[in-house]
Amino acid sequence: MNMLTFRKGIRLLLIVALFLGTTIITSLGVTLNTANAQDSKPTIVLVHGAFAESSSWNSVLTKLIAKGYPTTAVANPLRGVESDANYVSSVLNGIKGSIVLVGHSYGGAVITNAVNDNKNVKALVYVAGFAPDTGETAAELSGRYPGSTLGPTLAPPVALTDGGKDLYIQQDKFHAQFAADVPVADTKLMASTQRPITEAALNEASGAPAWKSTPSWFIYGSRDLNIPAAVQSFMAKRANSKETIVVNGASHVVMISHPDAVVKVIEHAAAPN
Template sequence: MNTTFKKIAASTVLLGGLFTLGAAHAAPDQDLKGKTVVLVHGAFADGSSWEKVVPLLEARGLHVVAVQNPLTSLADDAAAAQRTIDAQTGPVVLVGHSWGGAVISQAGNDDKVKALVYVAAFAPDSGTSVNDLIKDKPAPAWAPELRKDSGNFLTLSDKGIAEDFAQDLTPAQQHLVAATQGPWSAGAINEKVTDAAWHHKRSYFVIADKDRMIDPRLQVAMAGQINATVTHANASHVVMLSQPKVVADAIIAAARNAE
C-alpha cells in the first residue's frame, strides 16, 4: 500500500468516525419520543419568536408546535392554545414566554399537559391578572414606547424593541422583531386567570437576568411562588432568541419528567 493511499484510507476512517460521533450526539433521546412541546408566544411577538428553539427540540426527538396567539384576550389566547393541545397525542409540555405565561396558566389544566415552562414570563395566580402583578411597581422605562392603534391594540416602538425588549440581539434581528411583532389588546392585561395550572402541574422557569420588560426580581418571586425548577440566563426578555440552547435545555428537562 503506497503512502498516498494510506493517507486517504486513514482520512476516510477518521471522517467516518467523526460522522458516527456526530450522528450519535444528534440522535433523538428515546425518553423524549412521543412527547409534544407546545410553545406559546408573548405580547409584541408571534410564533416565529421560537424559531431558534424549535430545531433544538426536534433534534432530540420531540414533536413541537408553536401556537399563533391572536393576542386579543386571555380567553382567546387560551382557546388557541387549547385547540393546539387538543390536536396532540401523548404527554404535552406547555411553554409560555412573557404574556404567554398567563396563557399557559389558564390553558395548562388539560389532562394532556404534564409540565409547564415559563420563559421570562408572567405566572399569575388564580383570580389574578398581569396588571395585578405589576400595578404597584414603578412604571418601566419602556412604557413611553408603547403605541396604541385605533382598535386599542398596543405595539412597541423600534426604540423600545432595541433598548428594552431585545437589547442583546443584533440591529438586524431587532429590526425583524419590530417588523413582525403582534399587536396586543390593551384590555388583556386586566383579565384574570381562573384556575392557575401551576397549582396542579410541575413547573419550570427560565429567568432572564437582563430583562427590561419583566423585572428579573419579579420573575424570581413568581418562580418561588410556583415552586418552579429555575434556570438563569444572562439575557434580555427575548432569551429564546438570544440564548436558545438555555431555553431548549430547560424544556428538554421538563419533557424528560413529563409522564
Template sequence: MSRRLKTAFAAVLVALTGAIAAQPANATATHGAKPTIVLVHGAWADASSWSGVIARLRSDGYPVLAPANPLRGLASDAAYLDNLLATVDGPVVLVGHSYGGAVITNAAGADPDVKALVYVSAIIPDEGESVFGLATKYEGSEIGDNTITTVPLASGDADVYVKTENFADIFAADLPRSTSALLAVTQRPVTYGALTEPSGKPAWKTIPSWALISRDDHVIPLQAQRFMTARAKSHTVEVSASHAALISKPGAVTQVIETAARSTN
C-alpha cells in the first residue's frame, strides 16, 4: 500500500471511529427493532389464554411479555403493570383483553414508551366509569347474580367467579366444551372492587388504539364494544367470536396487534 493510500485510509478510519463513538450506546441494537408486545389478560382467565397469540407473535419476530394480572383492584393492577413496563426497554404495544382493557387504559399514560394500545373484546373506560357499569350499559351481558359466585375476603371485598355451569355459554361458546370446561375450572377470580372501581385518566385520549370486537360476546355486549371503540377512535375489526376471541381467533387477534405494532415504526 502506498504512503498516500495509507494516510487516506487512516483518515477514513479516524472519521468512522469518531462517528461510532458519537452514537448512543444502544443505537445499533435498537435500530429497526420491533416493539415489545405486552399482553394483559382479563377476569376469569390467566396469561395462558394468550398462548396461540404468543406463538404467532414470536414466530414473526416480536418480543412478548404476558404477565399475571393480579385482578385485585383497578388502580393497584395498573400500578403493577406500570412497574413491569418500567423494566422494558424500547417501544411497547400494550394489549388488553376484557378487564385487561381497563388496566392498560389506566397504566399506559404513565409510560412514554407505550406507542399503541390494542383492545381485544375489552372494556375501554373513560374517567370515572367502572368495568361493571360499561359491561351492563347495554342489554346482552349475562354476568349477573344468577351466573356468578362470590367468595368473601378478609378485606371486606369479595372474589367473583363465573359459575362453572354457566362459563361455557357466557365466556367461551365458540370453543370445544372440553376446553371451556377446563377454563371454567381454572378461572382466576376478579374482586368485586376491581369491577366497580372508578377508572382514572384514560390513555386512549393521547395514545392511538386498535380494537378487535367480538360480535357474539355475552360478557361485554356488541353494542357496548362498538360504543367504547367509537369513542376511543380505535381502528376496529369485528369478528364472529365469543368473549374468548384471544383463544378461538388467535390469528385475527395477532393480525390486529401486528398492524398496531407496524404503526410504531
C-alpha cells in the first residue's frame, strides 16, 4: 500500500466516524426532546366517587399512560367532603408541575374543595361529577331535577361505631342503576368491590368552589340515573365550562363505558393555554 492510498483510507475513516457521531448526537437529541416533551405534560390526578374505587379509572389510565401522561388515581376515603378534600389536597401538594384534577360523581365535590389555592392545578374535569357551590350538598343537588333513582336501590345502611352510616348499592340493582351500558359480568365484579360512602358525606355542605377560579370541563351520559343529566347541565353552565360533552345513552360510569371520550376531554383540559 503506497502513502497516497493510506492517506485516502484514513480520510475515509474520519468521514465515516464524523457521520456516525453526528447521527448518534442527532438521535440523542430526538430522545432528549421527546423526554422533555413528556416531562412537560401535566400530571393527571383522578378521584373516584361513591360506590366505586380507583380501578374504575383503569381504561382511562391505560390510554393516558400510553400517551405519556404522568398519572395518579387517588384512593378517595369517602368519609366526608372536607376530610376527603384535605386528603386529596395533601396528594396534590406532593406533585411537582402542573396538574389536571379529575373527579367522578361524589369525587367531583371532593375536587371542588381540594384545590386550596394550589397554583399547580390548571384545570378541573368533572366526569359525571358534582360541582357544588358553597353550602350545597350532593344529596340536594342530585334531587334538584327529576331523574335520580339511586335512593330505592340502596341497601340497608351499615351502622358505624361512631354513630354514622355506610351506604352501598344493592348488588342485584347495581347494573341497572349504576352501569347499565357496561357488560353484566363486569358490573357483578364492580358491585362486589364497591366501596361505601358515609351518609353524612352525601349531606355535607360544600365549601368555596374551585371552579370559580379554575377552568373546568364536563362530560356525562344522557342516561345517568345517579346524577340526572339536567343537574349536570345546570352545574356545567354555572361553572362556565370550557367544554361540555354529553355522551348519548351513557350511564353514570361514562369513564368505563366510553373511556376514549373521557380521555379526549382530559387532553383538552391538559393542553397548553
